[in-house]
Amino acid sequence: MFRFFTTDRNAYRTAAIILLSTLFLTLAAFSWRRALQIWALEFPFVLLLLLRISPKPARVFINDARPFINKARVFIKAVAWIGLTVTFLDIGVRGYLLRTYETDPGSSYLLESVANTTSSEGLEFLQNDWGGILLWTVPVVFLILLSLSLISKLREGDRQVSRWAAGTLVVFLVVVSAVAYSVRPWRRFSPFLYWPGWVEDVKEVKANWAKTLASRDALLARGKALLTKADAGPRTIVWVIGESVNPKAWSLYGYELDTTPELRRLSKTLTPPMEVFENAWSVSSSTVASFEDMFTFAATEKAPKENLLLPLFRAAGYRITWISNQEDVAIRQQFASLADRSLFLNKLGGRSSVSLDEKVIEPLREALAEPAEKHLVIVHLIGAHPHYRLRAPEDYPEVWTPDNAVEQRLEEKGRSFLTIETREDYDRTMHYHDHILAETLKMTAAKSGPVTWFYLSDHGQEIGDLADRTGHAANLPSGYRIPALLWERPAADRKAASENFRTDWTAPLLLDLAGIEWKGEDPTDSILDPSYHWETPDNAVIRKALGDAS
Secondary structure, rough: OOEEOOHHHHHHHHHHHHHHHHHHHHHHHOOOOHHHHHHOOHHHHHHHHHHHOOOOOHHHHHHHHHHHHHHHHHHHHHHHHHHHHHHHHHHHHHHHHHHHHHHHOOOOOHHHHHHOOOOHHHHHHHHHHHHHHHHHHHHHHHHHHHHHHHHOOOOOOOOOOOHHHHHHHHHHHHHHHHHHHHHHHOOEEEEHHHHHHHHHHHHHHHHHHHHHHHHHHHHHHHHHEEEEEEOOOOOEEEEEEEEOOOOOOOOOHHHOOOHEEEEEEHHHOOOOOOOOEEEEEOOOHHHHHHHHHHHHEEOOOOOOOOOOOHHHHHHHOOEEEEEOOOOOOHHHHOOOHOEEEEEEOOOOOOOOOOOOHHHHHOOOOOOHHHHOEEEEEEEEEEEEEEEEHHOOOOOOOOOOOOOHHHHHHHHHHOOHHHHHHHHHHHHHHHHHHHHHHHHHHHHHHHHOOOOOEEEEEEOOOOEOOOOOOEEOOOOHHHHEEEEEEEEEEOOOOOOOOOOEHHHHHHHHHHHHOEEEEEEOOOOOOOOOOOOOOOOOOOOOHHHHHOOOOO
């Protein structure tokens, strides 16, 4: 391999300057982990500058080959500079968006902003925010001109670097480049792969708007047509939706570590008492599919499922407020668009986004203070969305010792160091999640009048108990097992008819809580109805976990 790369000192000096300059720019724009990922995507263009373009044909042909060799050198330098220039521009744009607006180009926030902005509005934006733009434009332009100067002046000299030093750098660049472009979460940040798809995403957002508006109006009309009765009088319902929560990691459900001290305490002190569904299941193991389960249902036995939950609440006179700490275009367009008011607090997509759930506390407090007589407030948390270590403040305390019973149990099962360490991050996140949930419950309980607080997770998570790994688990019961909690005041003359609950029967439960009746409803689907009849979901993993009982 090394015969294809030069040992010319000028080439390596140029490569080093460009690599270090880009590293400084990426570190100014991103967290160090993301900076290293994006920095690695630049390596192939630097490698082009290190290619040896001086084949050794027979001496008689050298004069004939020289024009071709010179053209090849110019072409390769041009490709390298263009690649580096696009990389610098990409880093500048991403850095500006992240540092100024805490968002990235692929967020629905930005996609919708761009899709909804005319050329004149774009110019006004540039004029109003020229200071922030200039702050990132100057270093980007400097790097573009610096790389152009260095590459255009690059000539072979007499001084050479050692083969060992040249080989070490080349191997490093080749290996890291191969890793960066083979790993999808890294590769997707390549500007040459990312931005063409981004343009299509903007076009898709524009196209979906027209469809969403039409379907929204049709769904609201459908809700009015299906409504048969709605309880009179005020009622506030706070529905909190968690993310990737396994109840086996909650002390409220018997876990060895006290990960949910506040909820556990509230379960004993609240009047009336809080109901804990001991056997709750999500019928899907991913977020969007789970939302479809919770929000859609068939109005009649043979009818297809429709997104009718929020239209029925609207038809019954409820104001709907949607507060989200997750960035998801599908959920925003399919479900949140049906709310009267939606607030999306997290403008960064992906697993590496950092947006703590404490962001929802003040918006929820404001929503509860609104004078709406009937109010449904939906709070969508980021919960324990991987990566777990990003879901709680870095200084959030642990209240248990490192060498605890859970760690010992996982070691006895032969779990890897990575799985055990990730489980520690998960437990710490559960401790923080407990605090956030307790705050939402206490705020709800402090509101006067009839109130309801309902919590469930969208789906579960494997955390090393059933397999030597963590994360989503479509093939394990842990991917579907969830916590579900209910509290309402005044105490209703009813109690959950069973401890068994499934997420695709969430809509009947919420409509029952609100006193909403509709054409074709089946009371046996609401866990609060005396006629409730549990059926095991048609899911092979859940059926196997429950012994195929129904």
